[in-house]
Amino acid sequence: MAEPRIVAFLCHWCAYAAADQAGRSRLGYPHSLLPVRVMCTGRVEPAVVLRAFREGADGVLVAGCHPGSCHYVDGNLRAAARHALLRRTLEQLGVSERRFRLEWIGGSEAERFAAVVREMTESLRALGPLRLSARGLDEAELRSSAGRPPEPAPGAGPEDGARPKVAFYWNASCGGCEEAVLDLAEELPSALGRAEVVFWPLALDAKRESIEALPDGALAATFLNGAVRLEEQEDWARLLRRKSRLLVAFGACAHTGGIVGLGNLAERGEILSTAYREAPSLDGADGPIPGELARVGGADATLPWLLPHALPLSRVAEVDYTIPGCPPAPAVLARALRRILSGDLPPRGAVLAPAEPLCQACERRGSRPVRLELEALPDLATTAPDPGVCFLAQGMVCMGPATRRGCEPGCLGAHMPCRGCGGPLEGVDDPGAAMLSAVASLLRGDEGRLGELSAQLADPVGTFYRYGLASGTAGGRGGKA
Amino acid sequence: MSRRITIDPVTRLEGHGKVEVILDERGDVAEAWLQVPELRGFERFCLGRPAVEMPRITAHVCGVCPAAHHIASARALDAVYRVEPPESAHRIRELYYDLFLFEDHALHFYYLGGPDVVLGTRAEPARRNVFGVMDKLGRDLGRRVVEARKLARDLMGSIAGRAAHPVFALPGGVSRPLGPDQVARLREVAPKLVDFAAFTLDAFAGGALRSSEYLEMLSRPAFRLDHHSMGLVDAEGRLAFYRGTARVVDPAGREKLRFGPESYLEHIAEHVEPWTYVKFPYLRSHGWRGFEEGPESGLYRVGPLARLNAAERMASPRAEAEAQRMFAALGKPAHQTLAFHWARLVEALQAAEEVERLAHHPDLLDPDVRRLPAEKPTEGVGMVEAPRGTLLHHYRTDERGLLTMVNLVVASQHNAGPVQISIRKAAREVIHGGQVDEGALNVLETAFRAYDPCNACASHSLPGEMPMEVTLRGPDGEVRNILARGT
Numbered sequence: 001m002a003e004p005r006i007v008a009f010l011c012h013w014c015a016y017a018a019a020d021q022a023g024r025s026r027l028g029y030p031h032s033l034l035p036v037r038v039m040c041t042g043r044v045e046p047a048v049v050l051r052a053f054r055e056g057a058d059g060v061l062v063a064g065c066h067p068g069s070c071h072y073v074d075g076n077l078r079a080a081a082r083h084a085l086l087r088r089t090l091e092q093l094g095v096s097e098r099r100f101r102l103e104w105i106g107g108s109e110a111e112r113f114a115a116v117v118r119e120m121t122e123s124l125r126a127l128g129p130l131r132l133s134a135r136g137l138d139e140a141e142l143r144s145s146a147g148r149p150p151e152p153a154p155g156a157g158p159e160d161g162a163r164p165k166v167a168f169y170w171n172a173s174c175g176g177c178e179e180a181v182l183d184l185a186e187e188l189p190s191a192l193g194r195a196e197v198v199f200w201p202l203a204l205d206a207k208r209e210s211i212e213a214l215p216d217g218a219l220a221a222t223f224l225n226g227a228v229r230l231e232e233q234e235d236w237a238r239l240l241r242r243k244s245r246l247l248v249a250f251g252a253c254a255h256t257g258g259i260v261g262l263g264n265l266a267e268r269g270e271i272l273s274t275a276y277r278e279a280p281s282l283d284g285a286d287g288p289i290p291g292e293l294a295r296v297g298g299a300d301a302t303l304p305w306l307l308p309h310a311l312p313l314s315r316v317a318e319v320d321y322t323i324p325g326c327p328p329a330p331a332v333l334a335r336a337l338r339r340i341l342s343g344d345l346p347p348r349g350a351v352l353a354p355a356e357p358l359c360q361a362c363e364r365r366g367s368r369p370v371r372l373e374l375e376a377l378p379d380l381a382t383t384a385p386d387p388g389v390c391f392l393a394q395g396m397v398c399m400g401p402a403t404r405r406g407c408e409p410g411c412l413g414a415h416m417p418c419r420g421c422g423g424p425l426e427g428v429d430d431p432g433a434a435m436l437s438a439v440a441s442l443l444r445g446d447e448g449r450l451g452e453l454s455a456q457l458a459d460p461v462g463t464f465y466r467y468g469l470a471s472g473t474a475g476g477r478g479g480k481a
Numbered sequence: 482m483s484r485r486i487t488i489d490p491v492t493r494l495e496g497h498g499k500v501e502v503i504l505d506e507r508g509d510v511a512e513a514w515l516q517v518p519e520l521r522g523f524e525r526f527c528l529g530r531p532a533v534e535m536p537r538i539t540a541h542v543c544g545v546c547p548a549a550h551h552i553a554s555a556r557a558l559d560a561v562y563r564v565e566p567p568e569s570a571h572r573i574r575e576l577y578y579d580l581f582l583f584e585d586h587a588l589h590f591y592y593l594g595g596p597d598v599v600l601g602t603r604a605e606p607a608r609r610n611v612f613g614v615m616d617k618l619g620r621d622l623g624r625r626v627v628e629a630r631k632l633a634r635d636l637m638g639s640i641a642g643r644a645a646h647p648v649f650a651l652p653g654g655v656s657r658p659l660g661p662d663q664v665a666r667l668r669e670v671a672p673k674l675v676d677f678a679a680f681t682l683d684a685f686a687g688g689a690l691r692s693s694e695y696l697e698m699l700s701r702p703a704f705r706l707d708h709h710s711m712g713l714v715d716a717e718g719r720l721a722f723y724r725g726t727a728r729v730v731d732p733a734g735r736e737k738l739r740f741g742p743e744s745y746l747e748h749i750a751e752h753v754e755p756w757t758y759v760k761f762p763y764l765r766s767h768g769w770r771g772f773e774e775g776p777e778s779g780l781y782r783v784g785p786l787a788r789l790n791a792a793e794r795m796a797s798p799r800a801e802a803e804a805q806r807m808f809a810a811l812g813k814p815a816h817q818t819l820a821f822h823w824a825r826l827v828e829a830l831q832a833a834e835e836v837e838r839l840a841h842h843p844d845l846l847d848p849d850v851r852r853l854p855a856e857k858p859t860e861g862v863g864m865v866e867a868p869r870g871t872l873l874h875h876y877r878t879d880e881r882g883l884l885t886m887v888n889l890v891v892a893s894q895h896n897a898g899p900v901q902i903s904i905r906k907a908a909r910e911v912i913h914g915g916q917v918d919e920g921a922l923n924v925l926e927t928a929f930r931a932y933d934p935c936n937a938c939a940s941h942s943l944p945g946e947m948p949m950e951v952t953l954r955g956p957d958g959e960v961r962n963i964l965a966r967g968t
Binding site for chain 2: 092173174175176177178179180182183185186258259262263265266270271274275276278279280281282283287288289290326327329379380381382383384387407409410411413414415416419458459462466
């Protein structure tokens, strides 16, 4: 294989100096290393590490000053906490811990730097290439590029006195988004205004052919919920994109993959074997496995599980607007429908929900100390949270700081911490990585204690990526790596 | 007969009720199957998650019945952590759950399955929907339906955090007590829910029960299935949704089994067929005997009609009177599949009456609503009655509470075997000489929609829509005809 590619984030004050010295001393170490100088390892965000893997790195090295020698007091300990948490996140995603290393290398330790890089390169060579970006996550993996609307979208407003036509459709979802529409109750007619619902499998009987027969762009707006899990859903997304002047991603699954995206932690074979080989209620562990036999009997008849990963709608079709939430809260939904159908719209691509983080709407906001430090992480299963105090201040992960508001009272109103269904704030690509970084940065203790504390967060992927795994930088678990 | 089952690549649409019919040489029905071409991966991708998160995660199995998964999961967690919630917490969960049962059952009647019985199978598909029902039963009804649903959903949201995917259940109880405003609202709304449920039963009696077509359909052999019935009952043998032991009665109504959640594996096993993702539960005592009905078969039914059959009586007075009226007309146990609709409305009335009773409980404002687990988590089973039948959540964890095994046996699964027989019977009755038409489709559809199979659980679609496709194959397996409706 080609030399493994290592991206190395090196602290300006120590490891970078060591690397420099190693070079000047002509110490032998592999040249496939891409060094990135940072002022402190405490500045290396998990999102950046994930990005490096996504862009093709086989390994990432973070190297900084020995504990006690940080030029910024304890930036290296922040790096240690993030490393501990992110390493376990990566492991859950099938990325070996050997691919992500944290080392303390002083400015005079050129030999040690060279040795670390040599050793890591050997270890990566044994592991083989990672190819995180090749895990079916990229647009290029799909059968064609995202369908574009036939013309610049003029908005969904009334045209020529005719009633605007709208459609509702579902991909891989639970039906909760439909319930959310019904939950608008007597508000629904006014939210729809003059729009005529021409397609909605829940309530109306219409066939796919009736949509295909429409001229392109005939629908003023389509509200499409659910993640894209099957090829068939990809087709629907493209078809509805073509027929609609506005395509609206409706709910968390369409927006970020949602709970359906957690399925990216398992492969089809594992799901089948769990269901038909390991379930304790089976009448035997040697019965048929449905998908496999059906394939044998039916030539090209494969079962509908074709895309390697669940994807958010925007990976398949260009999305004009997004209504976030699992499902969208009634107030958010009613307002978004009104705006879309009356043409009172922000620039394309906007998420139609308040831009502020959920914390701003939280009654516990005043209880969060200015300087938050966590020395323990209580387990919700065995703890009664204080209803008047910020969950994070109590050491319980709450996604509020990284999540859009709009759902209130929602989970917080029920005295439960946020899990992030409202999706990321403006400009944040990977809210899971951001929140992981934030929580790790709050942990206090020496290096050993930081390791213990981060180990108490037993399920980082399920915690930080509950609703956003499919749209996260890593997107899902790959093969063995 | 050729048992060659194929899954037609053209028609693999998520959420399709896909029926395969195999004809014999004369063009009559040799076999018929309903396939569910969708597999939930929840049991797999929940592994490694903290068990305490399961009530919130599994609510997403189904947006129609998230409350059922949420509460079943909470019961499983009580068992996993070996902690018994205080009675106050049980009451709040139960109150919430009764609100949900009321709302879901009422929704089904007006929006989903009701049109079949109110309008009949001969009504054209374009009219067999909620609007058709309202046309027939009166325009004013529309407002009442929307209002009743909203009253119940708003209360559910106020108790559980959100109307759609609840978040309030934890091992040992719930996350917060009720407040005085909530209790006042509950007491104000509860009588309206009772009225609505009673009114709906009357509307049913008026619109469907007096219709000769419904009565004729009730007695049609295609719509009758003699099976065991299973449902939860309380210590006095009354029908229970939230807490109880499973009671199984045979087709003649004799008690055959009674078991608690922890021993479900001793009594229930699942059979796998290669042509569908759904696993078919059956009674271990009888063993798997294929898709056959009768007292020797291990298949059993769950859901409203089966629950009424399995319970000695209802838990509330007006519902009990209505149940007696139903059994007086049909006999007990009742095996007419279309009586599921009737039983569903009787249950909606019990749920509403129970909301009213619980809303007036003197200790409803008790602030102590959670007992904290003190023991290491291990393994536990939660069993509740979802609208569509018995729902089981079975978890095993490591000592940190991370899941190492998850097994879900969902309501629609228990009925999957009986549904196959219903489909076959209906197909044999309406398809002859290779001929099938729209009317036949209606009959087939009606036969399985009565079960209210929750395809959101089984295949992520909604029960009412049920786009369906029937493929007719000759004895050699070649496709003779495909009839499709829906998307």
